[in-house]
Amino acid sequence: MGEPFNTPVPGATPRSQSPVSHLYIAPVTTAAHEKPIVLHIGDEVRYNMHTYDDFASKYTIVRPSVAERQRPVFMQALRDGKWGQFSAIFRPFWGSGGEMGVWDEDLVALLPDTCRVFASAGAGFDWVDTRTLGKQGIVYCNTGLAAAEAVSDFAVAMVISTFRHLPWCIGAASSSDAGAFKDCHRRATAQSRNLRGHVLGIIGMGNIGQCLAEKLGCVAFGMRIHYYDVVRKPVELEARLHATYHSTLGGLLSTADCVVLCTPASIDGKTLINKDSLGLFKPGARFVNVARGSLVDEEALADALEDNQLVSAALDVHTSEPRVNPRLAKLAWLTSQEGTGVPGRVMLTCHNAGGVLETHIGFEELSMRNIMAVLDGAKPITPVNLHYIVGGL
Structure with missing residues (x-):
């Protein structure tokens, strides 16, 4: 978002669920001595x-x-x-x-x-x-x-975490356990990957999704941008972001190495990431949520992580805030015997992104x-x- 944060202007790229360009909005009229x-x-x-x-x-x-x-x-x-x-x-x-x-x-x-x-x-x-x-x-x-700038910045850190296992690295270094330090230093390398060249799948290409695509795309981190949205974005925007559109959520999930949820939740509480959709993820994929906890079935997500269908995850939002799912919390703080398992596979934060x-x-x-x-x-x-x-x- 290039314009100053405290002076939003119509020339920006606000997200609308369904633009209605012909809608006429009449000004409010009141008696001469009254104000609305x-x-x-x-x-x-x-x-x-x-x-x-x-x-x-x-x-x-x-x-x-x-x-x-x-x-x-x-x-x-x-x-x-x-x-x-x-x-x-x-x-x-x-x-x-x-x-x-x-x-x-x-x-x-x-x-x-x-x-x-x-x-x-x-x-x-x-x-x-x-x-x-x-x-x-x-x-x-x-x-x-x-909020687009702040949330997308935070999402960048969370995506990096899923590729580089930052909870493991941070936890081992701060544990005062020399064995944990050495174990992480030795084994994290084989578990970690560069972002460049991997497919970033964005669910919801609104303001936050667009900012995230710009930051993690070809200019800085070299990720390949794919997205799913209920309304396809203009060709000019796709070209600027080097973004590939998927007409179905399943198509995106089966392609992405890391999926970031950026779409608004609705009052009906329906989930997007659940047992069925998690089954469509690529084996070994990663997942980041900076949208709403209600969009994710956290028990199904924990199952996918424990079954090693997903490599790692990062969640800023949670279904029952301020309470965090105990299974996901265990995966965030998990320790293991030296040389076994991948500790700290989940990064958890306190709805801090914006x-x-x-x-x-x-x-x-x-x-x-x-x-x-x-x-x-x-x-x-x-x-x-x-x-x-x-x-x-």
Whole structure:
């Protein structure tokens, strides 16, 4: 992502689930003495004060307290119209504003007819029913564009880990066990590989996938880029990334030496990586997840690793966060008798991939810009549910 993180622009490459170029978004109109209301859920704006000054001058900002954001209280307040006929929902931080839980049909149904846009921090939207929002004429905008640089950087490290067995190397060096050090120094060589020339399979060629392809492709690490996505990318983009498209997930899995999961999860909780799909991986392949833990059947993944179908894995996200699957944790910290097995076959981190200051600055800024665009009658910058909206807004 070449543009500054705190000034997202429409000229970037935002991911949309299904672009709808003909969609007309009418500007919000109010009485001359009134301003549209924005429901601000979560912490106050911290970073982009210049943008917020403009934002606050255009709209009446209403911010419920933490107590008012608890689900039963929040839902009753919506029924009572406590916060007026608001036009937008603004959630600038991922760490707050989620106290009401999943935005399912029951919650979305309580939103006023005037609501036009829901803009939130975060790339994922498995906590919100974007289909139901769309059917009510509400655009949901994520902020994955702001996280693309950080997540792709982290994913590079995780891919390297799967080829070079970094948990083993780090664990042996920090164990204060001279035997473990010597054992790793001697045996890790035969287990490790260069990245160059291997096939990187990317599931989901959105902003993060594109950044990852650029970093691990021909310019730096020399990996051959293959990808699967529900919508094929333009020929010009494929040419720039030297990327080969697969029309089926199975086709990609059977080709890739390392598979990276970069696609958003949905509210239905369906897995992409499970017993069936793991059976399609190349023997000895590697797997990285920087998307959502709900997309992976972790027990099936542990089986594949224990059965040596997969060589190694790296997971930044987990199904039951903050709890980590105990079988995968054992594979991450596994020790062995000298000269046997491959210790530390799994790299585990704490949902850290997007966790840099620049990402949070971008989340905040991009959420405001999406709301201003929609309420002014312009195209949203990073919509994800336009394909569910019929007849414009």
